[in-house]
Amino acid sequence: MKLLSIDLDYITNNQQNLDIYKKCLRWFDESKDIIFIKSHHLILKYIDVAVDLYNIDHHHDINYDDINPFDKTTYREGDWIIKLIKHNLLKSYTWVHNFDSDLHYNHLNAVRNLKKFNYTTDLSIIDNIKFDRIVICESRTHQTTSMMYETLKSLSFYHHKKKVIEDNSTNITNNTFSFNDAISQ
Numbered sequence: 001m002k003l004l005s006i007d008l009d010y011i012t013n014n015q016q017n018l019d020i021y022k023k024c025l026r027w028f029d030e031s032k033d034i035i036f037i038k039s040h041h042l043i044l045k046y047i048d049v050a051v052d053l054y055n056i057d058h059h060h061d062i063n064y065d066d067i068n069p070f071d072k073t074t075y076r077e078g079d080w081i082i083k084l085i086k087h088n089l090l091k092s093y094t095w096v097h098n099f100d101s102d103l104h105y106n107h108l109n110a111v112r113n114l115k116k117f118n119y120t121t122d123l124s125i126i127d128n129i130k131f132d133r134i135v136i137c138e139s140r141t142h143q144t145t146s147m148m149y150e151t152l153k154s155l156s157f158y159h160h161k162k163k164v165i166e167d168n169s170t171n172i173t174n175n176t177f178s179f180n181d182a183i184s185q
Contacts, residue, residue, distance in 0.1 A: 001049055004031075004131040007040050007057035008148050009139040012098060017148060019123060020056070024134075024152055033133040034156045035165045036149070038172040040137045041080040045167070050089050052116075053081075054126050056096045057137075060103055060119070062110050076173075077139070082110055092116035096123050 004027060011017050028034055035046055040061060055061065063079040084090035092115055097103075099121055111117040138149040156164045 001051045001132045002129060003047065003051040003053050003133045003135065004126070004129075005040070005043060005053065005055045005057065005135045005137065007055070007059070007061075007137040007139050009058045009137075010056050010096070010098065011148060012058070020148070021151070023123075023127070024136075024155075027131055027134055028156055028160055031131050031134045031163070033163050033165060034160055035133065035135045035167065036138075036153050036156070037135060037167040038138050038140065038169070040077040040139060042167050042169055042172065043135050043137070044080055044083055045169075046133070046135065046165075047084065047089055050091045051084075052092045052094075053084070053090060054094045054096070054129065054131070056123065056126075058098050058101050060095050060097065060101070062108075085110055085114070090114065093118075094126070095119040096126065097121060 006020060006024070008020075011020060033046075035043075037043060037046075040057070040059075059078060060081070061078055062081045081090065081093065093111060094116070095118070097119060103119065108117075136149065136152055138146060140146055140149075153164075153166065
């Protein structure tokens with residue numbers, strides 16, 4: 001399964017805003033599912049098979065803590081990639097980021113054994129990929145993203161209502177849900 005995750009904190013200027021909007025128009029038409037979440041670690045609820053993940057995001061979300069990431073038992077918006085790796089649910093990971101996104105040598109330890117890991121600032125590398133599932137993450141705590149989030153959500157509900165899922169988590173900071181909470185593919 002090819003999964004596209006777009007964390008709207010990626011958008012730092014009007015050109016990126018327009019690029020994401022235009023690309024979503026096509027990607028929404030082609031995908032089977034469109035999911036809207038408020039915080040990025042909530043994506044874990046919607047992954048229960050191994051995926052090829054394409055993540056458009058200002059943050060890599062591999063791990064930002066100093067502790068061994070594989071010792072973790074709960075996950076948050078900055079380290080949910082670790083849970084996918086630990087549970088063999090990540091076949092490959094492509095991260096499209098900004099020029100000023102943070103990536104240090106020690107962040108890469110967790111992804112070194114993946115079959116494919118790539119990071120780039122070139123959004124066009126995913127232009128010709130057809131995604132099975134698209135997840136849009138608001139990430140309101142990192143960026144003023146609500147307008148784009150609500151615009152994409154409204155567009156999706158209007159044109160693709162049957163394949164849109166809006167996450168209904170009652171506490172978006174909760175990080176204790178399990179893979180049993182995931183939806184079926």
